[in-house]
Amino acid sequence: MKIAISSDHGGNRLRKEIIDLLTERGVEFEDFGPKNDDSVDYPDYATPVCEGVVEGRFNRGILICGTGIGMSIAANKTKGIRCALVHDVFSAKATRGHNDTNVLAMGERVVGAGHAREIVSAWLDTSFEGGRHAVRVEKLMMLED
Numbered sequence: 001m002k003i004a005i006s007s008d009h010g011g012n013r014l015r016k017e018i019i020d021l022l023t024e025r026g027v028e029f030e031d032f033g034p035k036n037d038d039s040v041d042y043p044d045y046a047t048p049v050c051e052g053v054v055e056g057r058f059n060r061g062i063l064i065c066g067t068g069i070g071m072s073i074a075a076n077k078t079k080g081i082r083c084a085l086v087h088d089v090f091s092a093k094a095t096r097g098h099n100d101t102n103v104l105a106m107g108e109r110v111v112g113a114g115h116a117r118e119i120v121s122a123w124l125d126t127s128f129e130g131g132r133h134a135v136r137v138e139k140l141m142m143l144e145d
């Protein structure tokens with residue numbers, strides 16, 4: 001499992017917390033920044049992560065901004081990305097099991113660090129259930145064409 005992760009300035013602190021979590025869990029990752037707290041535009045940081053996932057250099061991506069909304073909208077513009085904005089553990093499990101999401105978005109201004117860690121752990125640990133959900137995901141991806 002190799003993860004690509006980035007944020008904008010609004011998600012810097014939570015990104016570092018999640019990087020700590022990935023390190024603790026022994027999950028390989030690449031940090032796409034930003035490198036400081038300067039104000040940046042979230043699409044500029046979402047796209048490299050999403051392209052890395054679509055190109056197969058990473059298994060999944062994690063994107064963080066203030067709300068997670070901008071990052072999730074940006075991520076879903078990249079063909080092949082299924083990004084969910086998640087702020088609870090139930091949805092984290094469901095969106096892996098049912099939607100086979102390959103990118104997770106969260107908002108630093110929405111969720112506490114401890115809860116975010118549980119969300120990411122649940123999202124990493126849950127497998128896609130396939131079956132009827134595979135049919136739906138296939139139909140979802142056909143909407144891109």
Ligand code: RB5
Binds near residue numbers: 009
């Ligand atoms: C930045 O202030 C903020 O707009 C951004 O982090 C994000 O919440 C956008 O959706």
